[in-house]
Amino acid sequence: MQRVEIEKAQQKMIDYLDTAGIVLTEQEKENIEIADFGLGQLEEQGLELITYINNEHYCAKELVLFSNQTCPEHKHPPVLGSEGKTETFRCRWGKVWLYVEGEPTPSIKATVPQGSEAHYTVYHEIELKAGDQYTIPPNTLHWFQAAENGAIVSEFSTTSRDEYDIFTDPRIKRVPETNG
Amino acid sequence: MQRVEIEKAQQKMIDYLDTAGIVLTEQEKENIEIADFGLGQLEEQGLELITYINNEHYCAKELVLFSNQTCPEHKHPPVLGSEGKTETFRCRWGKVWLYVEGEPTPSIKATVPQGSEAHYTVYHEIELKAGDQYTIPPNTLHWFQAAENGAIVSEFSTTSRDEYDIFTDPRIKRVPETNG
Ligand SMILES: [Zn+2]
Ligand SMILES: [Zn+2]
Numbered sequence: 001m002q003r004v005e006i007e008k009a010q011q012k013m014i015d016y017l018d019t020a021g022i023v024l025t026e027q028e029k030e031n032i033e034i035a036d037f038g039l040g041q042l043e044e045q046g047l048e049l050i051t052y053i054n055n056e057h058y059c060a061k062e063l064v065l066f067s068n069q070t071c072p073e074h075k076h077p078p079v080l081g082s083e084g085k086t087e088t089f090r091c092r093w094g095k096v097w098l099y100v101e102g103e104p105t106p107s108i109k110a111t112v113p114q115g116s117e118a119h120y121t122v123y124h125e126i127e128l129k130a131g132d133q134y135t136i137p138p139n140t141l142h143w144f145q146a147a148e149n150g151a152i153v154s155e156f157s158t159t160s161r162d163e164y165d166i167f168t169d170p171r172i173k174r175v176p177e178t179n180g
Numbered sequence: 181m182q183r184v185e186i187e188k189a190q191q192k193m194i195d196y197l198d199t200a201g202i203v204l205t206e207q208e209k210e211n212i213e214i215a216d217f218g219l220g221q222l223e224e225q226g227l228e229l230i231t232y233i234n235n236e237h238y239c240a241k242e243l244v245l246f247s248n249q250t251c252p253e254h255k256h257p258p259v260l261g262s263e264g265k266t267e268t269f270r271c272r273w274g275k276v277w278l279y280v281e282g283e284p285t286p287s288i289k290a291t292v293p294q295g296s297e298a299h300y301t302v303y304h305e306i307e308l309k310a311g312d313q314y315t316i317p318p319n320t321l322h323w324f325q326a327a328e329n330g331a332i333v334s335e336f337s338t339t340s341r342d343e344y345d346i347f348t349d350p351r352i353k354r355v356p357e358t359n360g
Contacts, residue, residue: 020201021200021201021273022272023272023273023310023311024311025311025312028311052268052270052313052336053268053313053315053336055266055315057237057238057266057338058237058238058239058266058268058336058337058338059238060240060268060270060334060336086235086237086238088232088233088238088240090232090240092202092203093201130203131203131204131205131208132205133232133233135233135235154240154334156232156233156238156239156240156336157238158237158238
């Protein structure tokens, strides 16, 4: 992504957080991570996030999804002798549809990103509105999409090691090779 | 504490969270924990909290401190073969003064609760306003007090095992014997 596109998305995340009354330090604002997963279509498939703490035991992040934005399907496999990342998603603002392994929901509310249908394979739907939360076990496929007004999600988890995440879409690079 | 006093404090915590735009489910509202530490002076020494998740790896809570309310000095010792609880305090709203082991701050901003001076022994001050955070290592004495308008603090940590906490004040019972 180009620097100007990253800065625009960072400011948009700050605007979302402002609306919900969530405060970042100036340093954190500069460190907002814009993940387009190497797909070059941030508005459709992407995620905006800030990591508050990530130590050898636990991790806490704030995630923002813009209107109808989707975080692509992935899982957190066992790594370095640990069982893989466990994630608790707590919706703080807006609405998000989370899909995990299990009985497919007959008529899902999200719209699978056009052209990427082959890379979305789990369809058990959990709807999270402000105050709702769900914990995803390690090594479990999941993806999530914000409703029309976007969403803010607090993530509480075991240690984050994003570089080991396994995405269903083989084109995806979680950790960008350049920051353009 | 009497039921009516607990319910009053629970509603007061909900009012604080409303002001900051933090949403709880109805079930969570009923589960708000009011800790007076067995001292019978909740407004001076006490804490209001809700636990979002507490599993074998990590824990996340929302803490509320009313105007000038103090959480008494304590530490989280090694227990069950683990090194003791590590806590990250992230101030979400208001202002809180945190005191930990280390060089005592010459003129602290908090007021030690009257009559309990002997049970407050660490005075290295860290001021946390909305967006500020601090991580307390295991087995380290700490206490904290809200400024005049109160405070809301997100706590990210390793597993909580409150019953093993060690308080400096020998009168304190962290886990109430009855909920009368
Ligand atoms: Zn994930
Ligand atoms: Zn503590």
